[in-house]
Amino acid sequence: MSANGTSLHIYFLNVIVIDLFKYVQPIFFIIGNLGNLLTALVFWRKTWRKNVCVFYFKIYLISTTCYINSSLFGSIFTTGYVIRSHDSNIILCKLYFYTAFLFAIHPPTILILACIDRLLISSRNVETRMYSSKRLAYFSVTLGTIFWVVFNVHILIMVHIQEIRPSVFICYYDLSYGYQNFVYYYLPIVNISFCLIMIILCSVSFKNVRHIRLVSRQRRNQERTMTKKDFQLLHCLFAHGVTYVIFRIGINISYGYDAITRGQARTATQQAIETFVNNFLVLLFNSWYCISIFIYVGISKAFRYELKKMLYKTCGIEVLPLREEENRQEKIGADAGPAENAESEEDVLAIKALQRDNLRSNVSIEKPKSDGFVTNEYDVEFLSQICRTAPNIIAKDSTSKLIGYALAVLPENASNSPEINELVSLINHTEYKGKPTKTYKYYIMGQVCIADGFRGKNIFDRMYDKHRELYGNSYDLVITDVTETNVRSFRAHLRVGFEVLHAYKGHLTDETWYIIAWDWRN
Known part of the structure; x- marks a missing residue:
């Protein structure tokens, strides 16, 4: 009776394992592929392409998709339907194990590289932040991929079709004691190391971000270089790291246990229980590669908006721009009208008056300079000239009073202002993306100013949106310069x-000036 009970328990455990891989694993397979496809469609949209972290996420999506369609898909047949074609074909045997090892380790490698990038971009040092670039991303991803492709070649050599009993053959590692030890210890060591590295890098990045926010509140001369989207991507990256630890900790313990006890004899019940636990942990391990879309949708507001916009567009439904939705929620649009062109002499005189009120030399002690200021004073003649030559953007309140402006200085007008002319000379001695900046078609943002009482109400963004609408198809870059003491403007x-x-x-002061550029092509 006891033997029958034991056999029944073993039978039920085997049935549960088979059903999990036959019915649950295909659900993960569908969710993983569909989720990765939707995520890729969002990340390949124009508004996301230039972000370096998104580049890492795109490579990560490709790698996880390869794992889903190789190892995860294969386990549905090998464990769920007990169809083990690779046990009789040496090529399938080697490829099955090689792709399992390669695509199991490649995605977390990409996440670690993304963590390093976020650590760089969150640094308080400007020079360190500039290391965060597509060039470094291409190099590091290529190097990491080549390393794992070459390192895992041992699988192609050491995996064979083994005869474990007379006339019973399975595809498995070489049965030598040394290689078995290598495999059993290598897997948990690599996985645990990756867990620790990701958590440490993300934690240091969050520490940098926290310091940046504290410095901003205390009005110190440190600048935040991360956008809201960058912060959301950092949170997504941290979530990837946390889920990596959660979904892999079980299989790592299992590998360690197998390595320590593999020389010990086991009863049939013990073997059945261990097989059941191991297969369940493999199922959990596999599911980690399928949850990316849940992380992005759950954490990133920008991603949710882009996904919603894409799906609604497919159904022919219009979606409000994200800023308009935010403006509606914050109820800040009532006091400021839309950005428009400066056309009349009255507009030019109003620009001059607003400029004079916000000159650094005229900002009173009672009005902190950290609220923003303008440095150069342009005469009415120059202002009239640039307004006649090209559209210049202004913003007015509900009473038609001018409350902001963003002045475009085209290259042909730069020589009419000593300050702009000097800036152009400096720009022409710089490089952008490995090419001399002067080889790009660019114009100068001569000055941006918003009246006191209207700052923080999205007027700045609206005026730049209008600039992009007007100049985005004609120029590659818009360039300006900002002093380190003008914290609000730089940020x-x-x-x-x-x-x-x-x-x-600067010539007259010891303060640092930053020449900054916005690539209209992205």
Whole structure:
């Protein structure tokens, strides 16, 4: 009776394992492929392409998709339907194990590289932040991929079709004691190391971000270089790291236990229980590769909006722009009208008056300079000239009073202002993306100013949106410069999409100036 009971328990455990891989694993397979496809469609949209972290996520999606369609898909047949074609074909045997090892280890490698990138971009040092680039991403991803492709070649050599009993053959590792030890210890060591590295890198990045926010609140001369989207991507990356630890900790313990006890004899019941637990942990392990879309949808507001916009567009439904939704929620649009062109002499005089009120030399002690200021004073003649030559963007309140402007200075007008002319000279000695900046078609953002009482109400973003609408198809870059002491302006420019091109010391003061550029092509 006891023997029958034991056999029944073993039978039920085997049935549960088979059913899990036959019915549950295919659900993960469908969710993983569909989720990765939708995520890829979002990340390949124009608004996401230039982000370096998104590049790492795209490579990660490709790698996890390869795992889903090789190892995960194969386990449905080998364990769920007990169809083991690779036990009789040496090529399938070697490829099955090689792809399992390669694509199991490649995605977390990409996440670690993404963590390093977020650590760089969150640094308080400007020079360190500039290391976060597509060039470094291409190099590191290529190097990491080549390393694992070559390192795992031992699988192609050491995996064979083994005869474990007379006339019973399975595809398995070489049965030598040394190689068995290598496999059993290598897997948990690599997985645990990756867990620790990801958690440490993400934690240090969050520490940097926290320091940046504290410094901003205390109005110190440190600048935030991460946009809201960057912060959301950092949270997504951290979630990937946490789920990696959760979903892999069980299989790592199982590998360690097998390595320690594999020389010990086991009863049939013990073997059945261990097989059941191991297969369940493998199922959990596999499911980690299928949950990316849940992380992005759950954490990133920008991702949710893009996905919603894409799906609604497919159904022919219009979606409000994200900023309009935010403006509606924050109820800040009532006091400021849309951005428009400066056309009349009255507009030019109003620009001049607003400029004079916000000159650094005229900002009173009672009004902190950290609220923003303008440095250069342009005369009415120059302002009229640039407004006649090209559209210049202004914003007015509900009473038609001018409350903001963003002045475009085209290359042909730069020589009419000593300050702009000097900036152009500096720009022409810099490089952007490995090419001299002067080889790009660019114009100068001569000055941006928003009246006191209207700052923080999205007027800055609206005026730049209008600039992009007007100049985006004609110019590659818009370039300006900001002093390190103008904290608010520098932070706002980096937030909307500008990046540091060059840093230099001013003539008359010892303060640092940053030449910053926004690539209209992205």
